[in-house]
Amino acid sequence: MKAIYLIGERGKTILIYGLLRKFSTEGFRVAxxxxxxxxxxxxxxxxxxxxxxxxxxxxxxxxxxxxxISPIVVSRSxxxxxxxxxxxxxxxxEAFKKVSEGKDIIIIExxxxxxxxxxxxxxxxxxxxxxxxxxxxxxxCRSRVIIDEIVDRTILYKCFIERxxxxxHGVILNTVPIMYAERIRSLIVPQLEKLGIRVLGVIxxxxxxxxxTVRDIVEALNAEVLxxxxxxxxxxxxILIGAxxxxxxxxxxxxxxxxxIVTGGDRTDLIMQALETRPSTIxxxxxxxxxxxxxxxARETGTPILLVPYDTFTTVEKLRxxxxxxxxxxxxxxxxxxxxxxEKEVRWRELLA
Numbered sequence: 001m002k003a004i005y006l007i008g009e010r011g012k013t014i015l016i017y018g019l020l021r022k023f024s025t026e027g028f029r030v031a032x033x034x035x036x037x038x039x040x041x042x043x044x045x046x047x048x049x050x051x052x053x054x055x056x057x058x059x060x061x062x063x064x065x066x067x068x069i070s071p072i073v074v075s076r077s078x079x080x081x082x083x084x085x086x087x088x089x090x091x092x093x094e095a096f097k098k099v100s101e102g103k104d105i106i107i108i109e110x111x112x113x114x115x116x117x118x119x120x121x122x123x124x125x126x127x128x129x130x131x132x133x134x135x136x137x138x139x140x141c142r143s144r145v146i147i148d149e150i151v152d153r154t155i156l157y158k159c160f161i162e163r164x165x166x167x168x169h170g171v172i173l174n175t176v177p178i179m180y181a182e183r184i185r186s187l188i189v190p191q192l193e194k195l196g197i198r199v200l201g202v203i204x205x206x207x208x209x210x211x212x213t214v215r216d217i218v219e220a221l222n223a224e225v226l227x228x229x230x231x232x233x234x235x236x237x238x239i240l241i242g243a244x245x246x247x248x249x250x251x252x253x254x255x256x257x258x259x260x261i262v263t264g265g266d267r268t269d270l271i272m273q274a275l276e277t278r279p280s281t282i283x284x285x286x287x288x289x290x291x292x293x294x295x296x297x298a299r300e301t302g303t304p305i306l307l308v309p310y311d312t313f314t315t316v317e318k319l320r321x322x323x324x325x326x327x328x329x330x331x332x333x334x335x336x337x338x339x340x341x342x343e344k345e346v347r348w349r350e351l352l353a
Contacts, residue, residue: 001100002352003133007110007124008157009140011174013052014209016107017331018338020060020347023105025339031099031106032056032069035092035127036117039075040325047271048073051325052109058328064099071095082120089122089130096131105352109134115160125166134169135161136351142175142205147183151191158197170198172346175205201346209337211235212322214281214304215329217260220322221308221315223283227295228304233333234280236260239319246273253277262315265290265307276303285312 004019009110020030032053039048053070058061062069071091074081081088100106108131110124117123117191128135137157139150150173158168171192176184181204191197215232218225225232238256242249250273253261259279263270265288275297276283281304284290292303298305308315331338342348 001103001107003131004351005108005110005128005133005135006138007114007135008138011140012138013326014108016109017056017326018342020107021339022342028104031103032062033096033106034070034109035068036072036111039073055326055328055331059331065230069093069101085120085122093130114157125161125164130164135166136169137171138174139171140175142177147180149199154192154197161234170200171203174203176202177205200350203345204342207237208235209334211237213330213333216327218306221318223306223308226305226307227298231302231304236280239316241316242267246270262312264288268294272297275303281306283308283315285310285315
C-alpha cells in the first residue's frame with residue numbers, strides 16, 4: 001500500500017479529492033485519512049467534526065466512519081494532549097490501520113500549519129514515520145505578496161522536516177496566480193530543483209474551484225427557494241449588496257461574474273434591474289416576499305430567488321464565512337475540472353514512485 005501525506009498550507013482538501021478521484025479512475029482502491037483535525041461543526045450526536053472530512057467522505061462515498069477517518073478532533077487547544085500522547089498516537093495508528101485495510105493508496109491530510117503539534121511529538125514528521133508515508137508539501141502561492149517568497153518558504157519546511165528526521169518527497173505549488181505562472185515555471189521551479197526539491201505540480205489559481213454553489217447557500221442559510229430550484233448548482237463567485245439606487249447598482253451588477261445579489265424583497269425596482277444581468281442568484285433578506293412580477297421575471301431569466309430571515313448585513317457575513325467551507329456537493333460539481341487539473345498540472349504518477 002502507498003501512503004502519501006500532504007502537509008503545508010491551504011488548499012490541500014480539494015487537491016486530495018482530485019488525486020483520490022484520479023487514482024480511482026486508474027483502478028486503485030483508495031482511502032482518505034485526517035489524523036488530527038479542527039472542530040468546525042457539531043453533529044446531532046454531539047460529536048464535533050471537521051466539515052472538510054465530511055465533504056470528502058460523502059463525495060467519494062467512503063465506507064469508513066467519520067470516527068476512523070478523523071480520530072482526533074481539537075477545538076481551541078492541543079497542548080493538553082501531551083499528557084496522554086501515547087494513547088493519542090495509538091488511537092491514530094489503530095484508526096489508520098482500519099481505514100487503509102484492503103486499499104492500494106491512502107492519502108493523509110496534515111494539520112495546518114505543518115509545524116503545528118511538533119511540540120507534543122505528534123507533528124507531521126512524527127506521524128509520517130508512524131504511517132510509513134511520503135511527505136508532500138503544498139504551498140499556497142496565492143497568499144504571497146512577493147511570489148519569490150515561496151522558494152524560501154519551501155526551503156524552510158524542507159529544513160524543518162529534515163531536522164526532525166524526515167524526508168520531503170516533493171512540493172506542489174498550488175493556486176498560482178496567472179500573472180506569476182510563467183515566472184514560476186521558468187525561474188522558481190528550476191531554482192527549487194537546483195536545491196534538490198522535486199516539484200510535483202504547478203496548479204494555476206481557478207476561483208471557480210473554491211466558489212460556492214447556490215445549493216450551498218440554500219442549505220447553509222436554510223433559505224426558501226421561491227424560484228429557480230433547477231438552477232441550484234450554479235456557481236457563486238462574487239457577493240454584491242443591493243442597497244443603492246437601481247441606476248447606480250446596475251453598473252456594479254454588470255461588472256460582476258456569477259454573483260449573488262443580496263437585497264430586501266421590497267426592492268422591486270432594483271431586483272428587476274438585477275435580473276437583467278442574469279446573476280447566479282438573488283437573495284432576499286428579512287423574509288420580505290417579492291412581487292409576482294419579480295418571480296415571473298426570474299423564471300424567464302432562469303435565476304434562483306432565495307428568501308432568508310436574516311437582515312442584509314447578517315446574510316452577507318454568513319456568506320463570507322461560507323466561502324472557505326467545502327461541501328460534498330461543491331466537490332462533485334467540480335469533479336471533471338479537478339480530474340483535468342490533476343492530469344495536466346500534477347505529476348501524479350511520481351507520487352506513487
